[in-house]
Amino acid sequence: MIDGNNVKELNISWLRKHIGVVGQEPVLFNTTIAENIGYGADGATESDIQEAAKEANAHDFISKLPQGYNTLVGERGAQLSGGQKQRIAIARALVRKPVILLLDEATSALDATSESKVQQALDKVSKGRTTVIVAHRLSTIRTADKIVVISNGKVVEQGTHMDLLGLRGHYHALVNAQQLNAIDEIENKNEDKSEGKVQRLGRMTRTSTGSDFSIHEDERPTVIEDIEEHQPPPVSMMRILKKNMPEWPFILIGSLGSIVMGFAMPIFGVLFGDILGVMARPDDQEVRDGTDEYSLYFVIAGVAVGIATFLQIYTYGVAGEKLTMRLRGELFESMVQQEVAWFDKKSNNSGSLCARLSGDAASVQGATGQRVGIVLQSIATIGLGVALALYYEWRLGLVTLCFTPVILVAQYLFLKSSRGETFSNQQALEKSSKIAVEAVGNIRTVASLGREQTFHELYMLELLPAHKVALRNTHIRGLVFGLARSIMFFAYSTTMYYGGQLMVEDGIPFETILKVGQTLMMGTMSIANAIGFAPNFQKGIAAASHIFHLLDRKPQIYDPPQVSERNWTPEGNVKYQQVEFFYPSRPSISVLQGLNVDVLDGQTVALVGQSGCGKSTCIQLLERFYDPVSGSVCIDEHDVSSVTMHSLRLQLGIVSQEPVLFDRTIAENIAYGDIGRTVPMSEIIEAAKKANIHNFITTLPLGYDTRLGEKGTQLSGGQKQRVAIARALIRNPRVLLLDEATSALDTESEKVVQEALDKAKVGRTCIIIAHRLSTIQDADVIFVMNHGQVAEMGTHSELLSKHGLYYKLCSMQSGPR
Template sequence: MTIKKLDFEEAAKNGVGKNSIFDPDLPAPEKKDEPPPIGYLRMFRYTTGSDKILIFVGSLAIIVMSAIQPLNNLLFGDLTQSIIEYVKMRAMSNDTVITDHASEKLLDGVRDYVFKMCAIGTLTIILGYISIEAFSYTAMKQIFRIRSLYTKKVLNQDISWYDQHQTGDFASKMSDDLSKLEDGMGDKIPLFVSMQVTFCASLILAFTKGWELTLVCLSSLPMSLICVGVMAILSTKLSKKESDAYGFAGAIAEEVLGTIRTVLAFGGESKEMERYDSNLIHAKKNNIFRNALVGIGFGLLWFVIYLSYALAFWYGVGLIIDEKDSPNPTYTAGNMITIFFSVMGASMSFGFASTFIEVFSKAKASGGKIFSVIDTTPIINASKNKGTRPSAMKGHIQFKNVKFQYPTREEVPVLNDLNFEITAGQTVALVGSSGCGKSTCIQMLQRFYDPISGEVIIDGHKLKDLDLAWYRQNIAVVGQEPVLFGTTIEENIRYGNMEASTEDIITATKKANAYNFINELPNGLNTIVGERGAQLSGGQKQRIAIARALVRNPALLLLDEATSALDNESESKVQEALDMASRERTTVIVAHRLSTIRNADKIIVISEGKVVEEGTHEYLMSLNGEYFKLVTNQVVDRDLDEFENEENKQHVFRKLKSKVSVISGDDNKFSDAADEEDKMGTVSFLQIVKMNRPEWLQITIACIGSVISGFAFPIFAILTGDLVGILSGTDDVVMRSETNRICIYFLAAGIIVGFSTMTNIYFFTFAGESLTLRLRSQLFKAMLRQEIGWYDRKENGVGALCAKLSGEAALVQGATGQRLGTIINSMATLSLSIGLAVYYSWRLGLVTMLFMPFMLLAIFMESRLMRRDETANLEAVKASMKVAIEAISNVRTVASLGAEDLFHEKFTRELTLQQKKNLRNSHIRSIVYGIARGITFFAFATAMFYGGYLIIDGTPYDDIIKVSNALIMGTVSIANALAFSPDLRKGINAANSALQLLNRVPNIVDAPDAHEKKWKEGTIEYSNVNFSYPTRPSVPVLKNLNLTIFDGKTVALVGSSGCGKSTIVQLIERFYDPNSGVISVDKENIMDMKMSSLRSHLGIVSQEPNLFDRTIGENIAYGDNSRDVSKEEIIEAAKKANIHNFVSSLPLGYDTRLGEKGTQLSGGQKQRVAIARALIRNPKVLLLDEATSALDTESEKVVQEALDKAKEGRTCITIAHRLTTIQDADLICVIDKGKLAELGTHQELMKGKGLYHQLYSLQGH
């Protein structure tokens, strides 16, 4: 039976990749309902008193500014009436006195118009600045609070909440969703309010001038409301689905990028890209469907509007003709122009306001997700500061009838009526097979979970009644897989106790045997350890974690395999330090290596969630029970007497030099290759358009549609001018005939505009979404293509890369897609308007065009300011997200340290730096906005002032009207383009950043003539290999290493932490390339082989197993991504790794999901799954980096036998600290400071009494 490819619909239903791989019909984990979109006003729930005042002032300013905009129509109508009267009077009289009087009257009307228009323009500049500044300022402050509060709430959720949520989804929410929320709260609001107020004010003016004609003009309103309403409902629903799909994709990206070494080692790049792309495709389909509906809606909207224009003109001319002989006519040419342009302005405002529906819909959908987290109250809350705070904690522990099962696996009992007691000051060890409940006890002592029934009691108090923050301050944990943060060694240790002095930290490092290697670093305690401590070896990380626990001086010390990652030399010293530290406090130890806990005051043996034995080592051994079996299984290679005899090893320590890994602490001074930014020139708009080249046909159609839509407005101005020209006539029949002709033209224009609008919205959306999908996909692919050294760079943390994927790709669409359509439409309108203005009256056109440079300068300045602010803001968000994602990804460590507030403060500091700059710079952009809006009134005033004189000089007045109307359309188009210019600049900045990555050539790639390698013998040879890590090139790790590993042989690499053992393995995987020297297989340089081919022959089991949030079966099958792996093969590999029985006992068996990072399994269970994963690919070379370090005594012997059997017929490179596991190796290589110090079999090296003999003696052999 082969593994089935997952259908996306099922994946979306159950969570990404959550299907059963063997039987898709098996029940998947229940998916929680997504929160509904919030009400719009709820987005402003975090406004302060000062914010409300600013919003009130900004609202008042935008209302006043928008309310006076329709006065332009009133003034223009009155001026038009004056012009018509002047033309009629001049036509009817040849008397010079009368014509001079009429000319003077006309000029008086023109001057009055100019004065009032300039006053409106001045108010528009002032009020526009106030409104935009007020809303931008308050939006930035509110988003700052929301971003900060959201992060704080996420960090303070209980662990069971994390078990049911994907931490990878938070990267998407913190960038994409918060960005959409900010869009819906910022300067889009005053723009929207402006359009709505203009809509209302225009209608009031129109009704005042003539209610009958106004109602006819408004005949399109009901249909318009229906179109807009339907679009809003559908847009909100589909936006939510789109956001969900992108959230799933973000979770995949974080998981993959966080385990990149595992993905590359097992050739999982293509599978992960396919999994990532499947979610993107679903998001694209939703968005295209949504915008297709929007396009249809807008097409119908504009058709109905033009239909109403035709009807209004036809009806209006009829009213004028009917009242022509009335002494006080209601409907004059001027009134009709005022009514018509007011209703037209109202309709356009209503239509353009609809473009913001999408923005607000997305904001509400994103707000629903953000606020649902903020409103979630954790069941176990460390931030409440509630509960009992005793004066001191002694550390007396009781488990009384404790029952427990994990929330995500309620059908599997873990603890079953567990009872035991630990007296204060005792050192107690919990032992038992993997999955028996040992680590669960540790987690319950940290109060990550509460019992289903029963009680955990501390010093006579129920644990759930104690103040949780206080309690966690009094405990310290050292886990099996040490978690360090991407900061200095000193700060990592200080997380254990923020009040610790430097002297306290130094003392803790000495106790943890970390002082010597830290002291060797150029920057000592100030050395940056890299993300997750990537710059340190496993042993070094573990010692820093121990120092972090010791500096806390806890009343209760929890040790979960605390020395598992230490080398022989360090382990004894650290164990001695831990033994000494344990005398002063209660210590609970979870251990597989029973030699480390034989001196415990009490040993508790747990099996199937119950205590089966407890007592001292001697007592339990005398029972010949479960503990005796565990011990005897662990001393296969030694006599029992040797196991119980404590040897004096101090003389060995004196003889053995301290071995340390010397790394550069100056992480700010990398080599040219590692430190240089991937620089390239600024991306142009044309380059972004070229990115859409595959959609050239759709873009071409959309551009034609946008151009036609743009041409329709200037043509509308011509038709309006012709209509006004008709009104000065005296022949009613001619007026009717000409009106009918013009109305037919309006209907034709409505059909053309409606169809072209629908076309450009759909096709531009299609092109934009295709680009977004392709860019996200290509960015993810480019990241997977980079060498490991690129990931080591501090700016390429998982959080920053996830932000790039979710944020930048979406922003690029702001420079393409529908925004591009708006720009083309506006430019077409502007171009034809200018052309027509020059054609009909070149003198007036040229005079009016003098204002264009000022308008373009305003647009340029706003774009430039936006570019500067957006670039800085993007960097600040990346920096803050890196902090947040690092903390959220390691939330168990953060919670146990009680460091939630510390990371939140660190996150807030990063945000605050840019927040202050943004608040200072926002007023400049607001001034530019006000000028850009107000300058149009000065342009109109100038046009009509000069136009008045031209009319008197004999220029046809309808030509002046055409020029004026054309310029109105042109300036409106500029305003529309201006509204979206920030989105354009954001897109250009994002594209610039994205193209830097897409164009980056990895330092490690296949050679042009690289080929598939067919291994013959598989002999591996390191010849004069020198190597230093790219981030610290001045520090050599391997020095002229010469080593030959013959085909079929087992070679063990031993030595102190940081000596270069793991580096040797990473070089054969080509995670890095040597600085000099050659690594060859069968005498052929591995750099001449394809990396995929090379890695396909290698199977690796690392010290810290990286498992994926998939089923157990999928995780095992991940070992061979080149084919479909059958269920039988998976089961066989699981049997070899001694995990089959455990998996079969689970209700869902191999379809059981492991949770993020395999959190649903114990350390030993995870390691065995990782071993099965390596075995399933039947590798030519097996790479074992402490492959059995996490196994319990019951499993270790069986797994070791399986590994010994798996070694047969293949080459095996083993890295080991526990030398008993490699005694039978064909060759043992002792690595010391990057060189091969000793070489031989176990017996040969013991006889030589050199470094190996000393290391072996340290383990009590």
């Protein structure tokens, strides 16, 4: 109900225009930052967009980007850190000036400093509008007018922050669970030395802006915007056929069938001329005997053509489908073997790549298979036709052949124009597919923004250029095809005219004239048929060019030569030594500047700092998604570039900030953590128990056989995160990487999962990236990163006693006391 009205009775578009939503996992579209924010409101001006970005604490980092508000964010915003994406999503919600603001963990991905700023902005913009906040981090809802505590689907408590603390019930327990009690202990110890210490700490919690930190918002790479995909060099027909060589018996049989079919029409012309000559004889018995004989010839020819047609279609069809399957497999294999930086390019988004997989591989059949058979059939027809024409009456044959160059010139002009059209169609298909995939994949966000019509218009807009080119070339195609068809009649007219003269002057039999005319007419018709298939043939050549261009590309990150795949089991010592790094798409901005980090076997190490300071980059370098510009990343004194990527990644278990699950069953998703063996169900269940997800799974009707839907949409954020944790644990990795692994969990689940992770960390190295500092208090060493370097290091208590950068981060997250 809204203002007493049932939402079911309200116009959906009108309703959503007055509601601003920021979800737990922000969805951005593969366009500029300005357009992403502008999607929040129709007719949003540049000043509106910048004002919303300022309110969301996003303007500063956007302004530092090379292209500013015109910077492409990448597919699903993949080129930005989690905090940056969240702030852009908040700006998108604010730009529409909604009456109702829905915040579903809107600040969950932000570091302490950014959260403090954004929370202040949200507090300001919440005035005068209804705001509904879903939160696990209770520090974000202290000033709420009413806090509703829900347990097992029921409201168990409600009131203000102070009211609920006074009840000492569910809410009080949640608040205590999120306290950084070590701060209290240190302050209590120092209370006698400085009576105002607690008051200063309280002021710091409310007003600190983290000025000691340099906001380093450059951790994620930007999309390479300026490089458009150029038309790849044409590929030879021979190379395409070589790819089909495993099916050479089928191709050979099909080719023989095509040749037989090509010979059929000229032979028909000869038989037709002969039988007309027989029918012109004065003796009735000779006519009867001759027609019987030639009728038998026609039957034999019909049987031969029928068998040849079957063999051509069947064998070429089998060879073509096998080629399509092979190309799709090789194309996908080549895609997944490319380095991560390759996917940062605008032209390599998921929509374009899916279009290549589905369209290009199938289009190659236009240059092989039955099209080749038809071309071969046409060559056989024209070849035998010309030979027979010259054999029976060379003068008449030469006159008729004068029309062939006209057809060949028309064919050349047509192919020249259709190649450009094919490339335009390919680009349009990839771009439109990208928009369709993005819109359908993020339909909830599209619907909440009311942008269904916008994406429809974008989709049609991408198709328009190719549509215009196709309309223009349709006239050329019609002219050429019409010429190829009409030339037969022109040639036939000339043949009959000149043949009549030869009959009168030289006494040539009329059946000879008919034979020459029929065989050459069939030849010109075959050329017309071949031209009819030219668009598919040209499209197949263009598709093959794209495919081989990608198959020939060598990944920039590859296994070292002459290193065999071996069962490498490291102890787990990790070392970053003088690591310098910038993303390939942004070489002018250095992310890591001489980073030095040592992690000993079995240690739990935490990396903390501002969003974009390089924390996630450290994990990406360890996983070898990128290689450092200088310096080294080592495991047990082995540079990660000196071992195979399979051996390396087999030793690493990772749980990312935004868990990615597949449209398979829960059991299969967990088992994907160790694909080197068949994981028994008992281990899957054990891993799920450690991740605190087993009890939930057992309540589902299908249990572990429940399909999760695309990207795991059937589960909540916390449930998806726990499945991802179970997937990481099942491979028993030597090094466990947790990139905000518990950021999406509620306080109770986080506490249970944290206990499970504490058990899982025993006996293995663990590197944790965290904004929620309550999850890393027990870490053996905490590294505070700033300017791409380590600014502070030590245990939780040691860093607090320094009253430095870490102390300020903790202060902002300490919560109410």
